[in-house]
Amino acid sequence: MVLVSSPRVLLTGFPGFLGSALLERLLDRGDGPIACLVQPRYRELAERRAAEIADGDGEIHLYEGDITEPGLGLGDTELGSVTELYHLAAVYDLAVDADLAEAVNVRGTEHVLDVAEDLDVDRFQYVSTCYVSGRYDGIFTEAHLDEGQQFNNHYERTKFEAEQLVQQRMAEGLPTTIYRPAIVVGDSETGETAKYDGPYYILRLVLAQPAVCSVLTTLPGSADSELNVVPRDFVVDAIAALSRREETVDEVYQLCDPTPLSVPAFVDAVADAIGHRVLSPPVPKPLTKRMMRTLAGRGWPAEPATVDYFDHPTRYACPNTRRALTDTDIECPPVESYMDTLVDFLRENPDVRAEAMR
Missing domain, CATH: 3.40.50.720 (NAD(P)-binding Rossmann-like Domain)
Structure with missing residues (x-):
């Protein structure tokens, strides 16, 4: 060069x-x-x-x-x-x-x-x-x-x-x-991403199950948690x-997204985009992590560390950002508006790596 x-x-x-x-x-x-x-x-x-x-x-x-x-x-x-x-x-x-x-x-x-x-x-x-x-x-x-x-x-x-x-x-x-x-996550227009981690474990776990009935456990308190x-x-x-x-x-x-979805609403958006019927039975956190470890050990797309974000107590606000960008057309789109795009990219590119690059 x-x-x-x-x-x-x-x-x-x-x-x-x-x-x-x-x-x-x-x-x-x-x-x-x-x-x-x-x-x-x-x-x-x-x-x-x-x-x-x-x-x-x-x-x-x-x-x-x-x-x-x-x-x-x-x-x-x-x-x-x-x-x-x-x-x-x-x-x-x-x-x-x-x-x-x-x-x-x-x-x-x-x-x-x-x-x-x-x-x-x-x-x-x-x-x-x-x-x-x-x-x-x-x-x-x-x-x-x-x-x-x-x-x-x-x-x-x-x-x-x-x-x-x-x-x-x-x-x-x-x-x-x-x-x-x-x-x-990936690009809202193309779905492009370099690795499948974080929320992608939810998408991949649902995709790996039958459309007629997929199971994704929920935690006590997840309804009050935002993703x-x-x-x-x-x-x-x-x-x-x-x-x-x-x-x-x-x-x-x-x-950040100033109006994010709750964890259950995010799962519903995933289910709608993928076209699966998803059941979310309540399961205690320690048992859910144990199940995730078992699934991961058997080759399923599961990561126990993601479970902590299903009952995450923090809500994020961005007053500085919203004020600074008020004279631009830059704003965070709602995740429902591009979930289909993320799913389409995942389906078309199943072999994108999951490990982190530094």
Whole structure:
């Protein structure tokens, strides 16, 4: 790939699901050339995606490295021209073990922050998650972070700790914008996704059963719990719009559905889209997790870690985001409006991987 000029933007998380879409959007608006930090094991995939996005015109520079290493493992690579850094790389896996989550999500973010300060960037753009909330009991907004909450898993805990680090550097003067997506699923127009996790376990479990009667257990209290799902295109559109504004520096934006479905209503939407009759008998949480482990051990599309989100006590609000996007046509579509699209993509692409990329 010919390097025609020095990169102005450094992006982590390519060739991941969100990173690939955001890279394309940034190039479309003229932010190139863009340097992408790529793990060696994803080099071939990154080259293919870069060629698809930029058509070999030199707008994408691929540098092998790893956020788990000080200096991102870049050695003497010269990035002095970089003035903006987008940090998306993380382990997006509800069942991730503690050591890996700590190394990537916490220490990795610390290393990226150090590089941002060494480069003296004009802007640090950080993708967090709404689920820094843990199991906060109530409405969680952009103004909340450390509320003494408990966490469902190591993913949530380490993303919380990582955002604490980011907010600390922001308070110390690093110009920063923080984005907290809810549960990200495929594109609302095409259904495209890079992995089947989170809510996709619900879709895949229903699809794997007979249409005349599929069974998906429910938990006590699930009727009062929301499943906050957002499509990739909304998340990328919002980040692209907010990241180019000066007034969004030192702000936090939750990219969530302001009117999400309850867990039972989400299951009903899945059943309607798939065309199955779904029965949801109430089963205690410990037994449901045990059943999920058994199903997973027998090769079914089941993940016990998802069960914690069937009685999740937190509701998400996004006043900052709604206010900032009020003069745009960017808004989160209701999940019912694109559930058919997600199901169609799943049916047509059953072999998309389930494991996380970091």
